[in-house]
Amino acid sequence: MRYQDLKKIIDGEDAAKAVEALSSQKKDVDVEILKKQWSVDKHDVTDKGKRKDRKVLYEEEQETENGTKTVVKERPEPVNRIPVPFQKNIVGKAVSFLFGNPVKVVAAATQEPEIKLLDAVNKILDDNKTDSQNRVVAKQLFRSTQVAEFWYPIKAAEPHEDYGFETEFKLRMSIFSPWDGVKLFPLFDDYGDLIAFSREYTVKDEENKDIQQFETYTAENYYLWKQSGTSWEVVEKAVNPIKRIPVVYSEQEQAEWADVQVAIERLETLLSNHADTNDYNGSPTVVAEGQILSIGKKGEQGKVLEVEKGGKVEYLSWDHAPESIRMEIENLFKVILTYTQTPDISFESVKGVGAISGIALKLMFMDAHLKVMDKREIFDPHLKRRLNIIKAFVAEMDKDFGKVAKKLKIDAEITPYIIQDDLERMNLLITANGGKAVISQKTSVAQSGLVDDPDAEYKQLELEFEKANTVAVTEPTE
Template sequence: MNLQELTQLLGQEQDITTKLKKLRGRNKISEETEKLTALYDIEKHDIYDTVKRPDRIVMKEDDEGNMVYDRKELVNRIALPFQKLIVKRAVSFVFGNPVILQCETETDQEEQVLEAVKRILHENKSNGFDRRIARELFKTTQVAECWFPVAKSESHEDYGFPTQFKIRVTSFNTSDGNKLYPLFDETGDMIAFSREFTIEDDEDKKKTYFETYTAEEKRTWIQDGNVWTEQPAVPNTIGKIPIVYASQEQVEWEDVQSKIDRLEKLLSNFAETNDYHASPKIFVEGNITGWAKKGEQGAIIQGEPGTKAYYLSWDQAPESVRLEIETLLRFIFSFTQTPDISFDSVKGLREISGEALKMLFLDAHLKVQDKREIFDDYLQRRISILKAFVGTMNLALKPVASKLLIEPEIQPFIINDQKAMIERLTMANGNKAIVSQKTSIALSGLVDDVDAELKQIQAEEKERAANDTFETAF
């Protein structure tokens, strides 16, 4: 569908159900993806499915020698939250550090636009919001955010100019029951975005809402029972669709889900074997003539001459099980480019250089570069929307805002080796100081009044020099 066809569709007086069907397009999440998304909840793993892994039925012999039902024993079910771990690590490496806005301003107006955009992001707590957006994308394959103005009772100058509006953002998550329908033209540009959701009122009555955003307006349809009604359109003042949308082909753990299933089954079966061998069992050769009473200390078992009794022990715990567990763990971390930074994995590490740390996290950083294919465009569109809002709130800044280039840059998480960095910079500077004494005091973070501390250090150095001169004279 192109823009002209979309305009005709929205302007036509036709059956609403048919119209909404066209607005939904073909963006339907497959049933397989929905099943995988559900596995983010550990309680929904197959290992807890009593059909796929039934509990144990124990039979007993009745008085007539027939085997009848006695009881049900719960089997071991060990589920592992690898899905959450994989997503959590991916989010931390992509947005572990705040996104930097690269911009070269040449005029006061350009600086004003940049500061307004930064203030809007700050007020909406963009650092945490970015992490939530990434988490939703990685576990459900799609996410969207919507920016909108909120009118205030009084004017303010928080953005550097007087306005009665605050710019706010909300996320549209499929995990919250939203259905997302972006609509693209033949060139790949988004010409409309729709979302569908259901709300239950205080009387337990459900209503379904269908919202469509375009560059000109916002349309809303409400379904009450089986009847759809259209609400009055709301104009879009910024001339851009105020939606940022992102999607990826599969959930983060899809390639290793079979290995996670196998590992959970392996550990659960191994736990069953451990339980079986945990209770002591006595093997007797010969005939027993007397058993010790229950609770009797220094118990003695009596038997005929030549009788032997000894505990059975599991002397051949399968090495193959341990090997398979280790192999599965290695594959899960490796195939998802997830670094294993658990305590057991890093406790043996000694002090290592910054370059060694970069190599340690190389695979995770390569994954971040792959994710930038999604988030570079995502963040750039967000900035474009915010610039449009700034230009709408302050018309004098509109031409500047539309032309100003602000480029968001993702900073992958890494543990900085400042000692190595300072040594490299000092060497490059001819082994001379790279920061002033005042700056080094400020960077230490140990004092509140940097100027007073610098004066105290200078006074102590002056006193020490005077004492050295006095001692030299005598």
């Protein structure tokens, strides 16, 4: 659909037709299933309807007119239900490797207006804590397959210069996803460009009744519809001052764990079944052949069981451990981690590694870094669009930035997280520098993290160095 055709529809008299057109490219996301897979207490293995309690038979003595008799009865016995939070582990590590390091904002700003604009953008990013918000955006995307961040100005209590220029407004950011009950409706034209973005959500009216609202952003206008009965009606329309949709939208085909969901369910079943087997076979069982003549008293140390001649007493042992079950469990762990590119960095897996080089660290985390490169197909455009929206708002808040905002190109660089081998890196730099130091003593003091006042500490080091190398005139020199 072309934007001009869409504009005719949404500016027309038929509100229901407008909402239908704006939601025509809706992505079907069954969030309830995803939430069920995410929450361990809702996994299938914990469902008593699917993993039912075991029915066992037991004997009970009952009094009758002729004495007592043994009656066989049936009772339910709880089985083990062991869910594994693999979904959270997969998403958590993917987010950490992607945004464990702060995103760098870079631009070829050389002239003063460009430097001021870049500084304003960085201050807005810092004011909105985007280093933390990046992880929220990624988490919402990886578990619900859709995410949108909305940028909007709010009027401050009084004019300020927090962004390097005087303005009455603060720029704020909100994050929307289906996980929070918000329906997202991006609309793209025939060339893949976003021409409208809408969201549907529920609010409470004065009588505490649920009211469905549908709001839309285009490059020209903002629209708000409210559901009235079975139809929609326009309740607000406003001009979009930045002439750009103030929404950054991203999506992916499926949840991060979708390809291994069956393997996770199978693993949970095996672990639960194996726990049941351990419960059954864990306590020792005594097997006696022949008649037992006497048994030691309860609590007596060194008890002796006396049996008739030729009888035998022994423990029932588990001679054949379920090796195939253990192997299948290990294989399922490998399948889940390998095919989600999730590194196993648990203490158990790395405790025997010892000191390893920086190259070995990179090889260990190479699969996770390859996943980051794959995710950059989504987040490079996402972060670029965010920066362009912020530039547009800055140019609107201070007209002096109008031409500069259109001209200056600002990019974001994602650096995958990895543990740094600082000693190896420093030795490499020293070697490349011909054996000379690469940082000053004052810088090393500041970066040590051992002192509260690096400047005062450096001055103290200078005094101590001077004292150690000064010879008093009265001191004998021989």
